[in-house]
Amino acid sequence: MHRFFLTKNFQETMDITGPDAHHISKVLRMQVGDTLQIVSLDQICALMKIQDITSEQVTINLVEKIEENHEPSVKIILAQGLPKSDKMDFIVQKAVELGVSVICPVAMENSVVRLDTAKGEKKQLRWQKIAAEAAKQSKRDIVPQVMVPTSLTQILNEYKDVTTKIVAYEVEDKRSLKEVLQKPGNLTDILLLIGPEGGISKEELELAQGAGMTAVSLGRRILRTETAGLAAIAAILYETGNLGG
Amino acid sequence: MHRFFLTKNFQETMDITGPDAHHISKVLRMQVGDTLQIVSLDQICALMKIQDITSEQVTINLVEKIEENHEPSVKIILAQGLPKSDKMDFIVQKAVELGVSVICPVAMENSVVRLDTAKGEKKQLRWQKIAAEAAKQSKRDIVPQVMVPTSLTQILNEYKDVTTKIVAYEVEDKRSLKEVLQKPGNLTDILLLIGPEGGISKEELELAQGAGMTAVSLGRRILRTETAGLAAIAAILYETGNLGG
CATH class of the missing domain: 3.40.1280.10 (SPOUT methyltransferase, trefoil knot domain)
Known part of the structure; x- marks a missing residue:
């Protein structure tokens, strides 16, 4: 599962633009309906589904928030x-x-x-x-x-x-x-x-x-x-x- | 201090030949009287002094055995x-x-x-x-x-x-x-x-x-x-x- 760090606070529908949008659409060749993980600026991890995709903008919708914590305690x-x-x-x-x-x-x-x-x-x-x-x-x-x-x-x-x-x-x-x-x-x-x-x-x-x-x-x-x-x-x-x- | 692994058992006078002799004489440009560390095949560490040196052979004499142990216990x-x-x-x-x-x-x-x-x-x-x-x-x-x-x-x-x-x-x-x-x-x-x-x-x-x-x-x-x-x-x-x- 691919993970992207976004520079915006979490919302149920979000747009990914810039190099990440290019990466998702052109390199990974993901499609509408595919899922990916995001971490928002306010550090919410979530599983999101692609609703709309071009090489400039990927619109994603919340599937579920992820409670896992991968950070060390120190x-x-x-x-x-x-x-x-x-x-x-x-x-x-x-x-x-x-x-x-x-x-x-x-x-x-x-x-x-x-x-x-x-x-x-x-x-x-x-x-x-x-x-x-x-x-x-x-x-x-x-x-x-x-x-x-x-x-x-x-x-x-x-x-x-x-x-x-x-x-x-x-x-x-x-x-x-x-x-x-x-x-x-x-x-x-x-x-x-x-x-x-x-x-x-x-x-x-x-x-x-x-x-x-x-x-x-x-x-x-x-x-x-x-x-x-x-x-x-x-x-x-x-x-x-x-x-x- | 340079350290060399020798493929012979320890003796008080030893000869270093091959690439190590070249390295000591030509690259490090060491001289008669200079000291180096060796580890012999039977795992004796020693400080040795150069007695004679050519690009093919370096003759070394014992100064003192070294008791330090650098190996882990596991x-x-x-x-x-x-x-x-x-x-x-x-x-x-x-x-x-x-x-x-x-x-x-x-x-x-x-x-x-x-x-x-x-x-x-x-x-x-x-x-x-x-x-x-x-x-x-x-x-x-x-x-x-x-x-x-x-x-x-x-x-x-x-x-x-x-x-x-x-x-x-x-x-x-x-x-x-x-x-x-x-x-x-x-x-x-x-x-x-x-x-x-x-x-x-x-x-x-x-x-x-x-x-x-x-x-x-x-x-x-x-x-x-x-x-x-x-x-x-x-x-x-x-x-x-x-x-x-």
Whole structure:
């Protein structure tokens, strides 16, 4: 069953226009009477039937609202140090599939890639599109937001009220991820900082720790930046009962 | 520090030849007196110093044996339904980084790719090379073995004595991964079966369950085949204290 994210609030009869209308009519070649799933802007999931279809506009009617919830109970904000080449594409796709809520690319000391404002905004559009595709494919109820690349200071400030703040740090062998995740208290939202290829600098670590982040080890093997984030996200979802828990 | 896997048993003075000798002398441009790490065939890790170097042969002497252990306490055998295009390259790289011991590509009903014996053997060589690279990079103490593609029946037979056998199955919503992993008993070795893009067929599921596999859900989001395996591996490592536990 195909799922579409609409940018309007829910109504019993709705029109789909733009690229989605083209996709439904020309690519999927759906017909009057066929059904599809939608998620409206006000996050109502529903099964809808096609009443009228052209390549510009698809009119759909409510069959039934869907009560299923595909969202994890924990809100994960991934702050990812900007990695090389197209690795960020991959990280966005996989993080959205797994279940993160927000992805913040962070320009860090060891990030090889440098993006000015214009390039950063262009990249953000690309990543947001990848996020939307991954959300569709994995049947998420929301499209997670990808932010424009920003500084570590800004991220730490913006998410200062998040209850659990974790930074993966290679040489940290005292605190384990499990120790932090199993600490009494509710795991409602988690800010997870992953360094770029060259790792997190000492100054950045101090900055993060000064803002209340706990440095944790992800084990005795050296994980690439894109693997570290995904492994940590999977572990957080597992611990909180959101990975088939 | 660069790490090399040697195909000889440990001795206090050893010669490195072949591509590794070329890599050390010509690519890394190491010199007499420089140090490197080796893992011998009998799995001894050691810091060695270069005594003599040409592009064909590097003679090294023991500085000290290294007692560190980078291997997880649980042996994970990943049986991966053959995926499309070059996705298996990616799965091998990430699974080795995370810490699996053996990877078995499995020709399944919904596998789009069909490999005859010759092609399968060629692919195996390629995957084994990727595994060796990933083992080096992540500082594993072993190079995990990648098998030639085989049938599900063969895999189930070969690993029939493994204590915990899990198959990820989308529509399974009764048993959770956590429930199986937290069952009393030692998690010493785990056989993990992941279907290809089209999923596992009903007949294959019955075959797997008949061989003692437990079907588990990985949560309410639909994960791509390459994401499902990595998420399950990360969860197993986390549960067993091997992901910074």
